[in-house]
Amino acid sequence: MIPETDTINEALRLDGNAVAGELQMLLGFDVTVLQAICGHCHKEGVFANLVAYVRGPGMVLRCPTCEGLILQIVKTPQTVIINLEGITPGIKSTVIQR
Ligand SMILES: [Zn+2]
Numbered sequence: 867m868i869p870e871t872d873t874i875n876e877a878l879r880l881d882g883n884a885v886a887g888e889l890q891m892l893l894g895f896d897v898t899v900l901q902a903i904c905g906h907c908h909k910e911g912v913f914a915n916l917v918a919y920v921r922g923p924g925m926v927l928r929c930p931t932c933e934g935l936i937l938q939i940v941k942t943p944q945t946v947i948i949n950l951e952g953i954t955p956g957i958k959s960t961v962i963q964r
Pocket residue numbers: 904905906907908909929930931932933934
């Protein structure tokens with residue numbers, strides 16, 4: 867039997883294309899052309915294949931192979947906090963003033 871939380875997570879799961887438009891507005895370029903390398907399992911793949919969760923207080927992109935956190939964005943009325951630690955070890959977060 868599939869645990870209920872797995873069923874809920876599967877229903878909320880999107881691909882990287884679902885957040886591409888919003889990321890392009892924040893970063894100023896088309897992120898779907900990027901190759902992403904997972905900082906956890908080192909698997910390389912196109913951005914569009916990342917797993918996106920967008921129904922929380924922010925947006926989360928996870929590796930389709932190991933489920934490791936790749937990118938997290940949280941927006942407040944004054945700032946946008948972008949956590950990139952899953953892509954680039956050593957960079958913890960970036961804050962964009964709105
Ligand atoms: Zn991974």
